Amino acid sequence: MKKLGIIGGGQLGKMTILEARKMDIYTCVLTEEHPSPASEISNEYIIGSLHDEDKIREISEKCDVLTYEIEHINVEVLKELEAKGKKIFPSSRVIEIIQDKSKQKELLDEKNIPTSKWKKVTKDNLEELKKEFGFPVVQKSCKGGYDGRGVFILKDESDIEKMIQGDSFFEEFIECDKEIAVMVARNFNGDIATYPVVEMVFDDKTNICDTVVAPARITEDQCKEAKKLALQCVEALDGVGIFGVEMFLTKEGKILINEVAPRPHNSGHYTIEACKTSQYEQFIRAVLNYSLGNCDLLSPACMVNILGEDGYKGKVKVIGMDEMMSVDGAYLHLYGKKDTKPFRKMGHITVLSDSEEEACKLALKAREHLKIISE
């Protein structure tokens, strides 16, 4: 049996390891702290920074295949390990491109995959960019963005002073009909599996993806186009693993790639209950180069994130558990984080129902009941 190393100790690692345990696949995680969602259930764990070269070398030695559940990790050492023949999926080249959103944009342009117009901010092109893009305009950090951080919308001239510092680019503000996403898995043999297209709804306040609806309520042609583009992205990256491809469906009905995550993705949580193969099992199959699983949707579903309540910080207290479970078709995932803070991702709820509308209604109802506060 192959041993799997996972860099990162968060909830994506945890949900991956739950699937690994099911199949008795051995895992070791590199985690910044213990207990963490993933380290608590892994066969083995190493505590250390995800940027610590020695720790990454250490986990690499313990495993047959190395992967990660977060892309903000040390890439240089991965290159060194790959050169020595280590199996790392997705490859260091993929992370390098993904870590720098401007490189992602360059790749998309180079491969003629539709994405919104963009241009790097330099020391002296701000006036030119303002003229070219107008307001509103989106500014994105090249590196380090996560869960809505590193993205800033300049509504007008007055926002200029609040701009993100460091390397960044301007991106055309897209009048979106919907944001949509597709999970794509690809193994080393080149087999590909594509999940249904879903809708992502973002919270206005936190800019965190808040609600995911499966399947997306779009036309069949739009579905086909979205899946085709998602596939092109993964092939452009020559990616092995699982990928969350986020897209804009514009008011004009055009689909543009927003960005790609090289790992299980919030927009794929619903697959645990709603699809034949969960994104986490699929992730394991892909990186260990097993045959990929069937992505069929078994039921319409809606997933809502559970964030730490505003105003509470400290040791977790869960309230409303029974009320939440009384909602028909609602399934609770709590990540096991020991401390809460406002808007921290603490868990999610997936509801299966006969229609997307009903699933959404029930998911919001379930979430109203469940609150993560501090003791």
Add this chain to the structure above:
Amino acid sequence: MKKLGIIGGGQLGKMTILEARKMDIYTCVLTEEHPSPASEISNEYIIGSLHDEDKIREISEKCDVLTYEIEHINVEVLKELEAKGKKIFPSSRVIEIIQDKSKQKELLDEKNIPTSKWKKVTKDNLEELKKEFGFPVVQKSCKGGYDGRGVFILKDESDIEKMIQGDSFFEEFIECDKEIAVMVARNFNGDIATYPVVEMVFDDKTNICDTVVAPARITEDQCKEAKKLALQCVEALDGVGIFGVEMFLTKEGKILINEVAPRPHNSGHYTIEACKTSQYEQFIRAVLNYSLGNCDLLSPACMVNILGEDGYKGKVKVIGMDEMMSVDGAYLHLYGKKDTKPFRKMGHITVLSDSEEEACKLALKAREHLKIISE
């Protein structure tokens, strides 16, 4: 959050804990050895005999609710703990009845729930029983039976000398059209949830339930009757928890209760992938007195057990993993037992497909690929 104690360290415990981990529910198991399938992933474990009163008192103190994943445990101490106000589900009365199959039969007769004719074997009634039941006839141990052990079919007079020793009863041999089963969950509030009726196919050689097909290919009226009887059994027991109710569908189309298991059951493994709520999550909801989940079947399914290959004993080696995974809609569960022996339950495969027939075909194909041998 309530803490759950589980007596027993086997695969039923493991699959329960995987669901508990999903919801971040704390578990402690009493296990006869470590590592065991359940102890490896539990928050906490105690090593000891399942008959050791002190160990059961110890686990009881650590948890809000105590349950078990196997019924062959010490009952006397459970009675003592219940008297002190401890929450134990299903109750000691339920285990006491279930542990002694003749008591089960008595309860069924008392409540007028149809079951096959039976009579206790005493020192001097053998000749009388032979006349009354004829051959073939089934002999069952009152206590200690498990996975086909404790059941003996006397084909003719010559089998008399091979009879099971100890307390036992004779049971009419039923000409079965099918063996069927229903999982029923019931919480302390008295809420009830009933899963679809499934078919169980037993291996002739080992008498272990080998294949489970969901839904059962029987008439709608038979389905209704089976669910009604399963429910009556659980209510007769005043059971809180999850129960596997095994039944005979006779050649004449009559349904008779065979026996009841007071825990998750092999015939309910398919629910992990095929139903909205898995039997394991349902088990947790029931014993912690949460609202019960929806039991809807999402897809036709077939589950096959994976037994240790005949002729191999010792440290586990798994072969054919990729070939098995290449079967469409097939999902692997390996229990993580470190040692194999012939016919030991090592895992199972569930296949989801468009029809029961297709699911069965694919499940057998998947199992042909995967073998558990020794190193």
